[in-house]
Amino acid sequence: MGTAPIAxxxxxxxxxAGLAILCAILMVCGRNVVHSAIFLxxxxxxxxxxxxxxxxxxxxxxxxxxxxxxxMVLFVFVIMLVNLDVASRQRQFNKQVWLAVLxxxxxGGELGLMTHVDGSIFxxxxxPQALPANTNEVATALFQTYMLPFEIAxxxxxxxxxxxxxxxxRRGA
Amino acid sequence: MxxxxxxxxxxxxxxxxxxxxxxTRRNVIVILMSIELILNAVNINLVAFSRMFGQVHGQVxxxxxxxxxxxEAAVGLGIIIALFRNRETVLADEMDILKW
Numbered sequence: 001m002g003t004a005p006i007a008x009x010x011x012x013x014x015x016x017a018g019l020a021i022l023c024a025i026l027m028v029c030g031r032n033v034v035h036s037a038i039f040l041x042x043x044x045x046x047x048x049x050x051x052x053x054x055x056x057x058x059x060x061x062x063x064x065x066x067x068x069x070x071x072m073v074l075f076v077f078v079i080m081l082v083n084l085d086v087a088s089r090q091r092q093f094n095k096q097v098w099l100a101v102l103x104x105x106x107x108g109g110e111l112g113l114m115t116h117v118d119g120s121i122f123x124x125x126x127x128p129q130a131l132p133a134n135t136n137e138v139a140t141a142l143f144q145t146y147m148l149p150f151e152i153a154x155x156x157x158x159x160x161x162x163x164x165x166x167x168x169x170r171r172g173a
Numbered sequence: 174m175x176x177x178x179x180x181x182x183x184x185x186x187x188x189x190x191x192x193x194x195x196x197t198r199r200n201v202i203v204i205l206m207s208i209e210l211i212l213n214a215v216n217i218n219l220v221a222f223s224r225m226f227g228q229v230h231g232q233v234x235x236x237x238x239x240x241x242x243x244x245e246a247a248v249g250l251g252i253i254i255a256l257f258r259n260r261e262t263v264l265a266d267e268m269d270i271l272k273w
Contacts, residue, residue: 160244167251
């Protein structure tokens with residue numbers, strides 16, 4: 001994508017960004033939890049498109065396989081396992097909804113203003129046209145520079161797996 | 174390359190929507206999904222800066238964050254199943270057993 005014309009890059013970016021934000025809004029506002037899960041999948045896939053536009057091909061694949069194929073399937077499983085009929089007929093938002101929205105908009109405005117005012121510092125580095133052979137580079141960094149964090153992450157996954165099984169197991173069974 | 178500010182604003186929008194979801198929804202599963210959205214927003218920032226500097230270290234951190242999100246989702250959903258078994262509810266403001 002690095003050699004693609006700049007108008008095409010902007011087109012891709014705005015398409016995927018709009019899709020991601022639209023799906024995210026629909027996810028938060030929806031009443032049906034299954035629909036929320038589907039919209040979250042849409043948002044994650046749009047984010048995967050953004051990664052592809054940023055020439056991060058390996059992360060694109062990881063996002064699709066791991067997030068969409070793994071985590072979201074887990075979510076949908078649990079949604080099917082837990083009875084949500086009662087909850088979907090009740091109030092969906094809690095009592096502090098307007099205060100929370102107001103405070104969040106203040107937070108977003110603050111961060112946005114900060115980025116807008118000082119944004120020029122982010123663009124001072126000359127980005128290279130395209131990164132060479134993305135998967136190679138990621139593998140080299142992952143297995144040489146970040147070997148210890150990689151092993152720690154694998155231990156963390158093992159602990160989380162055992163913990164999840166223990167948590168979801170029936171007491172005494 | 175598109176200026177990195179664009180990606181920061183996209184990430185900011187997703188973060189804001191996610192925070193609104195965490196703070197306002199009553200359904201625990203939707204709260205957990207909003208947290209996934211927030212982690213995803215962080216990843217966009219990391220990958221955009223990684224592209225800007227022409228190095229892959231940001232992408233490696235994004236992979237670690239995805240690993241983290243997987244672990245968090247597994248444990249969180251396990252907790253939700255255990256909670257539903259004991260309390261018969263998935264609404265966050267009805268789980269007030271520790272409230273005085």
